[in-house]
Amino acid sequence: MGNGMAEQTPHQHDGLWDFLRKRGVAEQNINQMQQDKIDTSLIREIEDAYLARYIPVYGDRIATRRYCLDKQKREEDNSSKMSLLEKLRKRMRTSTASHKVFISIPVAVSSESHLDDTLPVFSSTEEVTSVALTASTPVLGDCVDHAFYLSGNEHYDPLSEIQQDDTVSVFNSTEEVISVAPFTSTPVSEGHVEHTEHSSFDAGYELVTVSIKLLRVNLVEEMICQFKDELILNYPLKYSFINEKGTDADGVARDVYAAFWTEFLDCAAEGAEMRVPCLSPKWQEEEWKAVGRILAKGFLDQGYFPLRLAPAFTTALIFGEHAVSPDLLFESLLLYLSQCERDLIATALQEDIDSDGQDELLDLLDRLGVKMVPSRDKLKAVLLQVAHKQIIQQPKYALDNMSAVAGQLLRTTITTTAKIQVMYENKKPTCRKVLKMIEASPVTPAEKQAFRFLQQYIRQLDEPGLKRMLRFVTGSDIICVTQIEVIFTALEGLARRPVAHTCGSVLELPCTYNSYPELRVEMDNVLTSNYYTMDIV
Numbered sequence: 001m002g003n004g005m006a007e008q009t010p011h012q013h014d015g016l017w018d019f020l021r022k023r024g025v026a027e028q029n030i031n032q033m034q035q036d037k038i039d040t041s042l043i044r045e046i047e048d049a050y051l052a053r054y055i056p057v058y059g060d061r062i063a064t065r066r067y068c069l070d071k072q073k074r075e076e077d078n079s080s081k082m083s084l085l086e087k088l089r090k091r092m093r094t095s096t097a098s099h100k101v102f103i104s105i106p107v108a109v110s111s112e113s114h115l116d117d118t119l120p121v122f123s124s125t126e127e128v129t130s131v132a133l134t135a136s137t138p139v140l141g142d143c144v145d146h147a148f149y150l151s152g153n154e155h156y157d158p159l160s161e162i163q164q165d166d167t168v169s170v171f172n173s174t175e176e177v178i179s180v181a182p183f184t185s186t187p188v189s190e191g192h193v194e195h196t197e198h199s200s201f202d203a204g205y206e207l208v209t210v211s212i213k214l215l216r217v218n219l220v221e222e223m224i225c226q227f228k229d230e231l232i233l234n235y236p237l238k239y240s241f242i243n244e245k246g247t248d249a250d251g252v253a254r255d256v257y258a259a260f261w262t263e264f265l266d267c268a269a270e271g272a273e274m275r276v277p278c279l280s281p282k283w284q285e286e287e288w289k290a291v292g293r294i295l296a297k298g299f300l301d302q303g304y305f306p307l308r309l310a311p312a313f314t315t316a317l318i319f320g321e322h323a324v325s326p327d328l329l330f331e332s333l334l335l336y337l338s339q340c341e342r343d344l345i346a347t348a349l350q351e352d353i354d355s356d357g358q359d360e361l362l363d364l365l366d367r368l369g370v371k372m373v374p375s376r377d378k379l380k381a382v383l384l385q386v387a388h389k390q391i392i393q394q395p396k397y398a399l400d401n402m403s404a405v406a407g408q409l410l411r412t413t414i415t416t417t418a419k420i421q422v423m424y425e426n427k428k429p430t431c432r433k434v435l436k437m438i439e440a441s442p443v444t445p446a447e448k449q450a451f452r453f454l455q456q457y458i459r460q461l462d463e464p465g466l467k468r469m470l471r472f473v474t475g476s477d478i479i480c481v482t483q484i485e486v487i488f489t490a491l492e493g494l495a496r497r498p499v500a501h502t503c504g505s506v507l508e509l510p511c512t513y514n515s516y517p518e519l520r521v522e523m524d525n526v527l528t529s530n531y532y533t534m535d536i537v
Contacts, residue, residue: 016040019067023060030054040068059225066231069208210235214256215242220267223260224283227290230405233297250302251502254475257298261306262477264291274310274335276391277398285401292317292402296409303480307424310336312391315417317403318410321392323417326384333387337364349379427478429466431459437479440486446511447488453519454486454509468527475502498526 016039017030033054043051043064055061210232214222226232239256268283269275277291298304312324312332334342341364347353348361362373365382369389374382392399414420435458442448461469467477474481485504488511491497499508513519 016043016064016067016071020055020060020064023063024057025055025060029056040071043068044072059228062226063229063231066208066210073208208235209238211238211240213240213242216244216259219256219259220263223256223294224287224290227293227297228286230289230293233293233409237297237301251475251504254302254304254480255471255502257294257302257304258471258476258478260294261298261304261308265306265308269308270390270394271308271310271336272338273308274332275308276310276313276336276395277402279395279397283398288398288401289405291398292404292406295402296406300409300413302476303427304476304478305423305427307427307478310391311420311424312387313395313399315420316392317399318407318414318420319417320403320407324392325417329387329391330380330384332391333383336387336390345379345383348376352376427480429463429470429477429479431461431466433479434458434466434469434484437482437484438486439483440488442488442511444511450488450509450511450513450519451486453513453516456516457520457523465527472527473500473502473507474505481505497522 017034020030020033021027038046038054048061051061051064052058055064212226237253239252241252241256264277265275268277268280270278277288295306310332312329315324315328334345337345344353344357344360344364347357353361365373365386368386370382370386372382414423435455438455438458440451442451458466458469470479471477473484483505485506486509487506489499489508490512491510492512496510496512498510500506501508
């Protein structure tokens with residue numbers, strides 16, 4: 001029985017089954033795959049619906065396909081290395097030299113070392129030869145580990161299958177004698193090793209790009225499912241929406257993060273202008289860590305950060321609860337409350353309020369969990385306690401899990417608490433900022449007039465309107481790009497309309513408007529329609 005199973009699974013040594021077990025795939029499903037001879041070469045080819053019979057969870061199927069893709073790349077690279085070894089063996093066997101050759105390799109070389117394009121080879125007659133190293137040349141296992149780490153496979157050793165005897169016989173003299181000398185026998189001089197900025201392996205290993213297809217109507221759940229895999233942070237991501245024509249060159253990615261956080265903060269968060277996540281029974285540790293990865297990936301890759309997250313919550317997420325000042329906590333509470341409640345608190349802190357105001361204040365405090373009636377002198381202290389409860393304590397489970405995966409990554413860019421406020425201010429759209437971003441070169445009188453109409457339209461937009469404008473042109477409802485390019489078209493009649501290309505942040509503006517109201521009507525129609533759908537390439 002054992003031999004029969006081995007014949008059915010010729011690729012069992014590749015670790016696929018162990019990988020699936022670590023992902024939690026049922027043992028009976030793995031056994032069925034072995035019986036049906038489903039190995040890494042087939043997983044890359046079969047349809048997702050068929051693969052789901054063996055691997056039911058969508059995220060596990062994505063991770064498995066990624067594993068098989070990496071495995072194929074390693075095999076191709078290893079095959080290239082073996083081919084080079086055979087060529088070297090053949091060449092050196094035909095050599096007529098009769099002296100011994102010593103290859104001097106420093107045993108202390110680590111994966112952080114930078115290698116030159118040549119490896120010095122010293123012979124016993126003090127001749128110095130140089131063996132050129134390409135990206136596919138096998139060198140020290142530690143160094144090649146470093147090269148594969150660039151591809152996200154830090155644990156794979158491409159030389160592990162090369163026997164020591166094979167390595168020794170690479171350079172063969174007529175006496176069939178070769179010695180791999182330790183560092184102490186023939187030290188490599190400083191002049192033979194140049195430290196370069198990048199390892200010579202870098203050019204030969206391409207980073208794996210992960211393509212993610214999403215349904216806009218189920219975006220939050222699908223994104224969380226994808227980001228449950230912690231390795232996703234190591235890969236460049238290419239997004240696309242199913243049944244939409246948009247192709248990703250940053251614009252679709254910005255749209256994905258903007259759409260995710262808009263829906264998330266609308267459906268899974270509490271608060272008014274500023275919000276904090278609210279706990280849900282269906283989301284546990286794995287889901288909240290996935291949300292943290294989405295937060296970090298969106299900010300590091302696209303510069304997108306959900307500005308509706310309460311600043312006190314953001315500060316606690318990145319730097320810890322101890323970094324949240326009382327002033328920041330109180331300010332976040334005011335923004336967490338509605339404008340009417342905000343005005344009521346401001347009045348109550350400054351002066352005595354009438355009986356109607358007292359009733360409203362008591363009702364507000366009761367909804368916030370305050371069971372006593374504080375005096376005006378103690379009201380702010382009580383509100384600070386309320387702020388800590390609403391902003392920090394209630395979402396603490398979500399806060400801790402998001403911080404565990406995103407905190408350290410975000411600290412690489414946001415290095416101080418003061419920079420959080422700077423980031424919020426810089427990314428918040430205003431008329432002046434948006435107008436400053438626009439780059440245009442109108443030439444004809446019609447183009448100059450259309451450009452003036454556009455500037456006038458932007459000046460009359462409120463904050464929600466500016467967010468819609470940015471979302472239409474750049475894919476993001478906050479400032480994530482440095483400029484918006486305006487080019488002019490001559491569309492007329494029913495075909496006349498503004499067209500945006502979010503990947504390049506380009507706005508095609510017709511120059512055939514006879515008046516400002518004509519432009520305003522068309523822009524309003526576009527910005528209030530379902531413009532999020534990508535219907536052009």
